[in-house]
Amino acid sequence: MTRFANQTVLVTGGSSGIGLAAAKAYANEGARVVITGRDEQALARAQADIGHGAIALRNDAGSVEEAQRLATALQDRDIQLDAIFINAGVAKFAPFADVPESLWDDTFNANVKGPYFQIQALTPLLRAGAAIVINGSINAHTGMPNSSVYAASKAALISLAKTLSAELLPRGARVNVVSPGPITTPLYGKLGLDSATLEATAAAIQGQIPVGRFGTPEELASTVLHLSAKESAFIVGSEIIVDGGMSNL
Ligand SMILES: NC(=O)c1ccc[n+]([C@@H]2O[C@H](COP(=O)([O-])OP(=O)(O)OC[C@H]3O[C@@H](n4cnc5c(N)ncnc54)[C@H](OP(=O)(O)O)[C@@H]3O)[C@@H](O)[C@H]2O)c1
Secondary structure, rough: OOOOOOOOOEEHHHHHHOHHHHHHHHHHHHOOOEEEOOOHHHHHHHHHHHOOOOOOEEEEOOOHHHHHHHHHHHHOOOOHEEEEOOOOOOOOOOOOOHHOOOHHHHHHHHHHHHHHHHHHHHHHEEEEEEEEEOOOOOOHHOOOOOOHHHHHHHHHHHHHHHHHHHHHHHHOOOOEEEEEEEOOOOHHHHHHOOOHHHHHHHHHHHHOOOOOOOOOOOHHHHHHHHHHHHHHHOOOOOOEOOOOOOOOO
């Protein structure tokens, strides 16, 4: 399929995991892809992996100043966007009693404030009919211990998909959320848990997934592309949960 021929798509956090899988899928379907991330070596590796003339730009998704800088960098290249996958995000888990203010600020800056102002800065670059897909999480719907800050940040994104759709629809753009359950990516090594706790957590999570396994980044990417393509033009301000049944069964 070439649903994205002659289109340009931005994937924030496109150097790893779900973002990288989505970037490759967009490129394989004809899109020119722009990816962002902070680690320049990871960006260069991903750029080569995606191929198809992908553009990699170093950018911190947690900075409002850098949000504007990214918009300017795209404008300088005469780039207009047909789709944006707001995917970059951090997951730091800690017991409620131990959460420091810095964990709250880091999480909300990268997961909510940065994305909010990134979408604002990119709005003038959106082509008519553009689609914005935001990466949420089923943690927004479940009461998983130690996830309070992360879960709240993802719940905020689900709200934003509705309000921003209401404001952007007159400009011909729509916003939706894909909410993954547990997906095998490098994210789990970044949770801030020691290896014994991480292993126990992974086993406990796996036991709660009705299909009996973690999902793959590619399984997420297919829903991201669906929400970005014209075929989903009637899906507006919605959320699609991709979690092997974890939050529904
Ligand atoms: N894996 C799961 O089970 C799961 C479940 C639910 C939701 N999600 C969501 O899926 C999204 C992607 O996660 P993943 O699992 O694919 O993790 P990942 O493999 O760790 O990838 C995260 C990507 O985001 C980038 N990133 C992180 N913070 C950034 C920042 N401040 N500025 C720019 N880029 C940043 C990373 O690059 P740099 O580190 O180089 O910046 C990397 O490219 C996140 O929003 C996460 O919350 C994941």
